[in-house]
Amino acid sequence: MSHNRLKGKVALVTGGARGIGFGIGKKYAEEGATVIIADVLEEEGARAAEEIGPAASFYSIDLRSRKAIFEMADKIHEQYGHIDILVNCAGIARPCPTLKLSEETLDEVIDINMKAPVFTCQAVGRYMRKDGGGSIINISSGNTRMINVGRVPYGITKGAINLLTQQLGAEWAIYNIKVNAIAPGWIRTEMVERPLRTGILNEEEILSVSPIGRFGRVEEVANLACFLASEESNYIVGQIIFADGGWNTGIMPNALNYIRENDKEEE
Numbered sequence: 001m002s003h004n005r006l007k008g009k010v011a012l013v014t015g016g017a018r019g020i021g022f023g024i025g026k027k028y029a030e031e032g033a034t035v036i037i038a039d040v041l042e043e044e045g046a047r048a049a050e051e052i053g054p055a056a057s058f059y060s061i062d063l064r065s066r067k068a069i070f071e072m073a074d075k076i077h078e079q080y081g082h083i084d085i086l087v088n089c090a091g092i093a094r095p096c097p098t099l100k101l102s103e104e105t106l107d108e109v110i111d112i113n114m115k116a117p118v119f120t121c122q123a124v125g126r127y128m129r130k131d132g133g134g135s136i137i138n139i140s141s142g143n144t145r146m147i148n149v150g151r152v153p154y155g156i157t158k159g160a161i162n163l164l165t166q167q168l169g170a171e172w173a174i175y176n177i178k179v180n181a182i183a184p185g186w187i188r189t190e191m192v193e194r195p196l197r198t199g200i201l202n203e204e205e206i207l208s209v210s211p212i213g214r215f216g217r218v219e220e221v222a223n224l225a226c227f228l229a230s231e232e233s234n235y236i237v238g239q240i241i242f243a244d245g246g247w248n249t250g251i252m253p254n255a256l257n258y259i260r261e262n263d264k265e266e267e
Ligand SMILES: NC(=O)c1ccc[n+]([C@@H]2O[C@H](COP(=O)([O-])OP(=O)(O)OC[C@H]3O[C@@H](n4cnc5c(N)ncnc54)[C@H](O)[C@@H]3O)[C@@H](O)[C@H]2O)c1
Pocket: 014, 015, 016, 017, 018, 019, 020, 021, 038, 039, 040, 041, 061, 062, 063, 064, 088, 089, 090, 091, 092, 112, 139, 140, 141, 142, 143, 183, 184, 185, 186, 187, 188, 189, 190, 191, 192
């Protein structure tokens, strides 16, 4: 359902070739935005843009390069004249017991999950300031409140994203640049399907700590990302919003079974 809430806006979505980023790009286009999907996956990225339709295009980039990020922002701004929305969605997980963690893996996760969003914020933020404002949405993680063991690189970089959001939310509000973050819970994208397949994650265990009792949908994150990109959220600054079906309440495993068994309506 389109309300044209983002009509006339130009949105850059990193990691938009698939998963959550793709869902956000699709939603933005449905709401009237011009969408640029920036991703390292060329085939999937091109296909994603095609699937979204004429409002979307694909920009091929490895976000590990600061130079490439600034070039991308320059080119997009030159082409469209403004960049109104930036979504930092590209990310990797690389689960691994910490005693086995290599410097190479740590560097890779820091480069993609932490440094790239800082650079995209700089590269796009300078244009947003010049053009009168914008909205930045960083994709954090439920892991910044709930711990998954074996995820030190992921957890610490997503924690940094929360603080980046608070820092820039406070620093750039005077430029009318609104910076917020979404911390999703469990969404069945490739990032979650792969560890489910290999047994690192277990579906029943995940659901046992989910008050809502199910995985989330990409569309549910995209709806929130649309709200945060639109003017409906203009008084929300520097916030990390959890879209996780209540996982971060810290409910005990299977705790709802007691409620289910004892809260039956009287006949
Ligand atoms: N799926 C979940 O349950 C979940 C939960 C919390 C947070 N997140 C976050 O949501 C975001 C999207 O993840 P997803 O679940 O859609 O996973 P995904 O693996 O399907 O998508 C990640 C995207 O980032 C891109 N990417 C990775 N490295 C890149 C690089 N160097 N340069 C450019 N693009 C690169 C990938 O190509 C891919 O398209 C990530 O930041 C992830 O941490 C996901």
